Amino acid sequence: MTDTTIKDPSLGARLRHRADVVVDSLQRNPTMLFGLSVLLVMAFMSFIAPFLGLPSPMEQSPRDRLQPPSVEAFFGTDMYGRDLFSRVLHGGQVSLVVGLSVAALATAFGLAIGLVTGFMRRVDAVLMRFMDALMSIPSILLAIALVALWGSSVPNVILALTIPEIPRVVRLVRSVVLMLRDQLYVQAAIAAGTSTPRILIRHILPNTIPPLIVQATYICAQAVIFEAYLSFVGAGTPPEIPSWGNIMAEGRMFFFQTPAIILYPGAFLAITVFAINTFGDGLRDSLDPRMQRSV
Amino acid sequence: MIAYIIRRLLATIPIMALVAVFVFMLLHLSPTDPALIIAGDFATPEQVDEIRRQLGLNEPLYQQFLSWAVNLLQGDMGKSIYSGLPVTTLIGQRVEPTLMLTLCTMLIAITLAIPLGVIAAWKVGTWIDRTVMTLAVLGFSVPVFVIGYLLILGGSRKLGWFPVQGYTSILDDFGGFISHITLPALALGAVYMALIARMTRATMLEVLNEDYVRTAYAKGLATRKVLVKHALKNAMVPISTTIGLGVALLIGGVVVTETVFAIPGLGRLTVDAVLRTDYPVIQGVILVFSLTYVLLNLLVDLSYVLFDPRIRY
């Protein structure tokens, strides 16, 4: 961020610059490329699953339950005789949609609130107390309570996982804003009578984006895991439509007998989260080396 | 310093009040009606209403909140709607397992993760570094219940070294306590270890590039001494922050770990209460959790003094 103190190029130019940095670092950083590729493969497999001619992930066949892997069912079947391979592939859709949506929503809301609180002291005092309160409630417990309150559905799970993340994003954005507010060029802009929204959008916002993108990858990775935790305690997405989390939650009873029900979705989930985290680490290293301090 | 602590403690009051109001409002919007759960299959609507009245659920919301808040200030958190036991008793029964699980997890994680992080930083760029860091990212990526089941499979089922489930109080039987707590602490520790190891490595890398460390090397001091005495000590401020704040991350795993290993802790108490809308219990436990969180933050801030004499309050 040191460059921003010297020059203040236009938003578009800087974003283009960042994009170049990312492409460039992808070439130089093989682990990041690896992370991104694995993630894309996982996403691709999940979203083409409906077109592969697999059995429907919802089609039950109670008499063919808990079958071992075979040519007809690569991963075997679950306790309702549903095709586990099909369920695991399709399950990526819900898991990834949850992960990405939570990341996007938490960042968007967090950014908006963070910009405002960072720049307006009076709003700040009130909003930050509220954020502190929200943050002091363990996020998973809050999410469980919210799902229990709103009912089990994919949008509700997304919202329930988003809300506890917002204060953390707000803090990050706010710290960047507070740091920038005292920079000469911002002070100069204020003195020149530039309107607050304009300052926020033109001078402050671009600088919050690199750390936010990195933060978003971690939120995404964590949301995929938390979705599984919610299912595990009985407050997850409706299990008829598979997600990696609810496949494991529904089949967890069988772990010592038919470990496949847990291990296959578990492996898909772990590989995906691993890929997201690796990608995030790579992004962090290339976008902002100084951010290594906030793991 | 004392003045600072007092100021910080006073600052927690509005936060706790906000939490209390927020949780109360949230819960009472719940579609679950405890009176119906209790009434069972044969009750008439009039009886359900009567149960609701007995539980005080028919009063207006603000009145319920006020009487709850007034009692709270007198140290009375109310009674569980279902068991009729005081919430303080229920929490009291559950504090030790959760506290011990968290402490043991922290202990294991810190003793393993800090050396690993230091070594990774020292051998930065080598296969050692890469292995440690890959394991660390993996620790973030595997759901804790999968780790838990795998540990039961290996540690209990195959080897027979550890019991499958349950908890023994450290006061009753120390050996039993250790054997019960090991697997859950390991399962829960993975994420935490990953977090601390990464943080340690990152901070160490930064510190190792500082002038005074280079000077220490130049003076011909032994590597071990430089790493521990000069570098690690200076890296401890951000590491201790991570240790403190990471506890919040642990809580998510605590809930799941307690279920897998049937540990009667606060996490399970909360989830059970949330799913059945046992208002007084949820309110009590969430308050306890958030108070812990706030106090922990204070402790973390105070710990800076220990590692960095320049910081004073």
Add this chain to the structure above:
Amino acid sequence: MTKHNCFNYLAVPVRRLALAGTVAAAGLGIAAPALAESVLKVVPHADLRNIDPIWTTAYITRNHGYLVFDTLFAMDENLEVQPQMAEGHEVSEDGLTYTITLRDGLTFHDGTPVKAEDAVASIKRWGQRDGMGQKLMRVTESVEAVDDKTLTLTLSEPYGLVLASLGKISSNVPFIMPKRLADTDPNAQIEEIIGSGPFEFVADEWQPGNQVIYKKFEGYVPRDEPASYAAGGKVANVDRIEWRYIPDAATASQALMAGEVDYYETPAVDLLPMIQSDPGIKVETVDPLGTQGVIRFNFKHPPFDNKLVRQAALWAVQQADYMYAIMGDPEYFEEFCGAYFMCGGPYETDVGSEPLREKDIEKAKALLAEAGYDGTPVVILDPTDVPVAHGEALVTAQALRDIGMNVELAALDWATMTSRRAVREAPSEGGWNIFPTWWLAVDQLNPITNISVATSGDNAWFGWPENQKIEDLRNAFAKETDLEKQKAIVEELQAELYDFVPYIPTGQYYQPTAYRDNVKGVLTAPVPFFWNISVE
């Protein structure tokens, strides 16, 4: 302890010998050296959250009640009512006055003797909460204590089910409590657990969500007859019983295999092959009567307010699909049971069951078309945390989709479902069309205890069906005392039930119990009783 109690006559001979040995040794207890306290560690099917078995109908609280409390009458293995706390009873010539005498030696855990006034107060409290109790109270003029040992129950009209009600084996059981506790408002929970049963509740050690502890009550005097269901001598053969609630089924079965617990009340059938691979574990179907799965319709809202649509559903489903989905192993369920009042029960009949036995999608579609089903969404409540009910919901959803219905599965947890099923508004406004559940056979055995066939409209069980003919037949059944005539009424009733379809019986299955071979004397009964059990 008398020698009559030595025999668990339901058990296999080998165990009988072993048990006789144990009891003989126990009989010499005074001479024998002080043995270590014997402890039975149990994983119950659920967490004991409420301790008042009159306040709640939860099966777990009923089981708890049987340890701590005693009953005036009790059902034996022939489903006949026998005296338990009662010495005996007399019925007046006109059949309106029942005089019940208490037997000697009954003592509450606080040391006070059991008196007739305690029983009177207990019956009155139970009569306000229990379905069958309410029916009994409606025809009861008075319940009074004559002296310390005698009470009378006076009816206003003849009623065939007086003893069946007082000897009811399942929730709510008319347990006898001290008068001071029984005087508690029936809509509030009693705050202390003092009974006169074979075990005492250790209040200090109760940790909801984790453990419940009972210790042997030294002052209990069991009857001389051998134990038979809830009747006969309840002999406490262990000093202490520990209920350990383990919410995770995988962990619970591992704990049993590791010997950390002795008795696992409801292991999942799917886990049995693994559990049985341990030679030290026995698997037994402790409840010979079984359980009936239930798919309940909501009669207040379309499309199931239409009889033809309910009949279509009946043609669309097949019991075997449900049973494979929720039990897996055919050893533990009936391939088909068409009896609304349970196969193996006194009122078993096959009358009218053809639509359930046969699966005919075309016929179902035709009925739907005839009913003019217009694609109205059907909301099925799906309690995902209870495997049996979750399986029933999934199978029903698929069956209804197969005949062209527009199904929405509403995933929720069991606790939320117990609230939502009481919502009378339309499914689109937070209500429902179908919810899955189950009942133990002991609750479904006759048209009075089986509340899912009550059709009194707004006063009926959730779903609120209304059908005067069925109600008339149920009332006729209640007044009838002759078994053959009752059976005739049930046949007529069942034919009407299959036409009206108040609910779909999704099958009859048997829940196995697993215990380690150090546990002896486990009784066969529809309720897990813990007397008669010893631990080596």
